[in-house]
Amino acid sequence: MQPSYTAAEVARVLGCSVPTVYGYANKGWIRKVDDPHNLSGSTRFVREDVDQLKAEQEQLHAAGRSITEVAKQFGVYPQKVKEAISALTLDIQSVPLTVHSAKQRYAVTKEQEQEIGAYLKQQKSTRSKRNHLYVPAADVALYQSFLLAGEQPVRLKYNDQKELGFFLDDNDFLLYLEALRSYDLEPRYAIHQEKQEVQQGFTDLVVPTGKKAFYRILDVLYAVCGVENFNAEVRNGQLVASIRNGQYPLNEFVAKDALRILRNYIQSGKVVSEGNHWIFSRSDRTVQLVFKEEVYEELVGLAEAEGLSVQEWALRTLIKKRVN
Structure with missing residues (x-):
C-alpha cells in the first residue's frame, strides 16, 4: 500500500479541519487511498498529494x-x-x-x-495639529528673520531659560522686548496670509534642522504661506510641517531656487509653479471615468x-x- 495519511494527520499537515480534508478530496485536490477491503480500518489519503498541496500552500504564502x-x-x-x-x-x-x-x-x-x-x-x-512655531502673545514666529538696527539679520529663538530673543554675534542674548524698546527692529517679511479654504488636504515635508535648507524653507513658508496655512513643530532634530493645499502668490522675498529646495524635502503631496504663484496639492487625485x-x-x-x-x-x- 502506498504511503498515506489519516484524515486527522492531513488536517494537521494542512492546518485545516477534518471536514475540510474531505472537501479537498471531493474537489480532487487529494486522492483517497484505494482500499476496497478496508484493510486500514479508516479512510486514508495519498501522502504525495497531501505533501504537494502543502508545498503549494507554502509557495502561495511565501x-x-x-x-x-x-x-x-x-x-x-x-x-x-x-x-x-x-x-x-x-x-x-x-x-x-x-x-x-x-x-x-x-x-x-x-x-x-x-x-x-x-x-x-x-x-x-x-502631521502636526497646529503651528507650534507661532507665538500669538507677541505675534511673531520662532526662527523668523528680522533686521536689527536696520542692517544686522537676526533670528528669533528661545534661550536656555525659555526667553524669547536673539543671539548676537558676540553670543550675547538680546531679549525680544528689549530689542523692540532699544533698537530699530523690523521683520524681513510678513508672517500672515489669507487662509486657504478651496482645496483639501496638506502637503507634508520634513527638514533636518542641521541643513542649510532649514531656515530657507521656514522663511519661504512664513513669507509665502503665512502661519495660518501650515502646521509645524521642531522635534527630534527635524522641522515637521504640513502646508494647507492651495494657491499662494509669491513675493520679492522668494529666491529663484526656493522651489527646488522645497521639493527636495516633500514627503507627500506636491508643489508646482504657475505664473506668479505656487500651488500645493495632493500627489494623487480622484478621477471619474465614463x-x-x-x-x-x-x-x-x-x-x-x-x-x-x-x-x-x-x-x-x-x-x-x-x-x-
Missing part, C-alpha cells in the same frame, strides 16, 4: 500577504494600505486567493511591507477574473503601466 493582513499588522484600514501602494507606486503581484482558486488577491512582499510601514508611520507621525456599457461589462469581467473590483483592477493596471 509570495506575500494580502492587503487585509498587512492592514491588520499596521492597525489601519485596508484602504490606507491601498493609498500607500498608490503613493509609492509599488508593483504588487496577484496570486490565487487559495490553492486552485480562480479568484486572485494581491501578494505584498516583505520588502513592500517595510516600505508601506515606513510610509504609514510617516503619515501618522509627522465607459460605454459593453466596455464596462468587459472591464468587470477582467476584474472579476482576478478577484478584484473594477476600481482595484484599474488602479493596479495604471500602476503597472506607470512602472513599465
